[in-house]
Amino acid sequence: MNPSFYIVDDDKSIRKVLKNIIDQYNLGDVIGEAEDGIRAMEDIKNLRPQIVLIDLLLPGMDGIAIVCALKDMDLHTNYIMISQVTSKEMVSKAYTKGVEFYINKPINVVEVVSIINKVKEKLKMKEVIHSFEKAIHSMHVLKEYTGGREMNVTTEKDRIKKILSQLGILGEAGSNDIVEMILILLEQKEEVRGRLLNQKISELFAMLNQRYREDYEITTNVAAIEQRIRRAINKALKNIANLGIEDYGNDTFIKYGNTIFDFKEVRNQMDHIRGKSNYGGKISVRKFIEGIMMEMKNES
Structure with missing residues (x-):
């Protein structure tokens, strides 16, 4: 499984560090990045990455607001919040609004790799469940007779x-x-x-x-x-x-x-x-x- 990533952070060096970690540890493919919320919103809607690494505090539109808006679009994207903010109330709000995990700045390589692998495991489980659902659906679609009556x-x-x-x-x-x-x-x-x-x-x-x-x-x-x-x-x-x-x-x-x-x-x-x-x-x-x-x- 090789998931696609999109990185949103107004600090270019942070984006570069995260890209290097994803590449170095073969965690997936970075298909886009942005430094502000407005551009990120448009890109994520179009590119539909599987995992978005997003800063909490962004110019234009903060990370939680972006996640809320994108969640309403049902893009099937998983969100990992990145921030220096340690407020329990703010972190709790992020989780409530749809963030999967929270990474603290400054960036720690071990923490990033561990959390991304957890999200990948979740994606893998979703894929297995989805495969079963598709198999069941296919059985219904392809079945020519139900109770002796032709579909x-x-x-x-x-x-x-x-x-x-x-x-x-x-x-x-x-x-x-x-x-x-x-x-x-x-x-x-x-x-x-x-x-x-x-x-x-x-x-x-x-x-x-x-x-x-x-x-x-x-x-x-x-x-x-x-x-x-x-x-x-x-x-x-x-x-x-x-x-x-x-x-x-x-x-x-x-x-x-x-x-x-x-x-x-x-x-x-x-x-x-x-x-x-x-x-x-x-x-x-x-x-x-x-x-x-x-x-x-x-x-x-």
């Missing part, structure tokens, strides 16, 4: 989610983006759909961003949407490759290994997992989306 998947959204469930990415942040993107394509005339997929996939990202803004009143940006989608597709590639390693005759591996991915890239990912290659497989958003739409067409 009817009536909407296009349900059919897309069924495929994402089979790929093991229904719970990923980018899965909702993938669903909405395919729904947008299905709404287009065939010639427009072909143009978006073959020439203007960047335009499709922009259309999805516009839908979020106008229909759902969600503020995001094209880069964040593309990043979430690529992460979800990468996870699907890893899942398919692992299935192939465990059982080359696995039905899901056979079904999707050459339709939503280039099979050469699936083999590259399998070699990477086995330790035979330093590089994993590459993904194509276009092929992935086209593959899902083809599967939907074949099942209709």
Whole structure:
């Protein structure tokens, strides 16, 4: 497990120390940093890091206020507060508002590593629980009969989610983006759909961003949407490759290994997992989306 980190502190040297600790002890990947609360809010909403290390006292917006606001957005992010403030009342307030742990300044390497590892264990446990939940959900989605009665998947959204469930990415942040993107394509005339997929996939990202803004009143940006989608597709590639390693005759591996991915890239990912290659497989958003739409067409 290699969680993503975002660091918020107005002291550049503190940010550098924390980044060095995370890198040196292989605790995860730092995907962003900020020195003030306003910028941090926007970045965290878009990047959706798994762990945020945040100073209590910040210019623009203090750490507790940021955590409160982000918690309301249900980003599934874990927050570690960093501060010189030792007031029991303030620390208690931080925990009450959603902070997972509290690190005292000056920074102590042992304390930082210990606390981050505790949060990583919590994330690992959440992932295990989530895997069970997804497995149970998949059983319900994929089960054709319940009590002798056939289940009817009536909407296009349900059919897309069924495929994402089979790929093991229904719970990923980018899965909702993938669903909405395919729904947008299905709404287009065939010639427009072909143009978006073959020439203007960047335009499709922009259309999805516009839908979020106008229909759902969600503020995001094209880069964040593309990043979430690529992460979800990468996870699907890893899942398919692992299935192939465990059982080359696995039905899901056979079904999707050459339709939503280039099979050469699936083999590259399998070699990477086995330790035979330093590089994993590459993904194509276009092929992935086209593959899902083809599967939907074949099942209709």
